[in-house]
Amino acid sequence: MELPGEDFRIAAIAIDQDSLVTHHKAIEQERDVAITDLLEKNYFRLSGSQGGPYYLILGVEENRLVLDVSLKDGVPHGRVMLSLTPLGRVIKDYFLVCDTYYKAIRTAPPQQIEALDMGRRALHDEGSTLLMKRLEGKIETDFDTARRLFTLICAMHLKA
Numbered sequence: 372m373e374l375p376g377e378d379f380r381i382a383a384i385a386i387d388q389d390s391l392v393t394h395h396k397a398i399e400q401e402r403d404v405a406i407t408d409l410l411e412k413n414y415f416r417l418s419g420s421q422g423g424p425y426y427l428i429l430g431v432e433e434n435r436l437v438l439d440v441s442l443k444d445g446v447p448h449g450r451v452m453l454s455l456t457p458l459g460r461v462i463k464d465y466f467l468v469c470d471t472y473y474k475a476i477r478t479a480p481p482q483q484i485e486a487l488d489m490g491r492r493a494l495h496d497e498g499s500t501l502l503m504k505r506l507e508g509k510i511e512t513d514f515d516t517a518r519r520l521f522t523l524i525c526a527m528h529l530k531a
Contacts, residue, residue: 378422381415381516382443386527387430398526405522413519416511417449429520431455431527438510451509455524458505461498462525468494495521 384406415425417440425448428439438451455462472487479487499518506512512520 378424379414379416380424381409381413381427382424383426384409384523385426385428386523387428387437401522402526405519405526409516409519409523413516414511414513415516417451418509418511420448423448429523429527436524436527451506453505453509458498458501458524461494461501465491465494465498465525498525 386402415423415427417423417425420440424443426441426443426445428437428441430437430439432452434455436453436455438453439447440449440451442448468487468491472484472491475484475487495518498521499514502521502524503512503514503517506517
């Protein structure tokens, strides 16, 4: 894998407004942090592309993840669609652990909070690895980029 550079990175990202969930503060905060971190450092290479930088719009249509890729000047560059079904179990488990974790923060002892956080991170890593595999042959990313994209997918999947 090449090192990230100007040619193979996401320079701007948006989420299709119909795919957004805005009523849960914790999810909004995670989404905002993921976008900030993603734009700060990422590796993203669309298969067959000479390079970017890229402008990415994420969306969900009929239980499919849609990645609309344009060049920074707005010229359409590619569209990748993936079924969300293979990610469904991990996303569901991730939200169950997150819900328990956020409730535990208020009253649980530190050991229980730490154990839940470890479980939450493990599921997030599992989802990120699965996303990288699902993107093979379509989009190449590094693990950190896949991890942040998985966070954004989860934020959209609540509504989907």
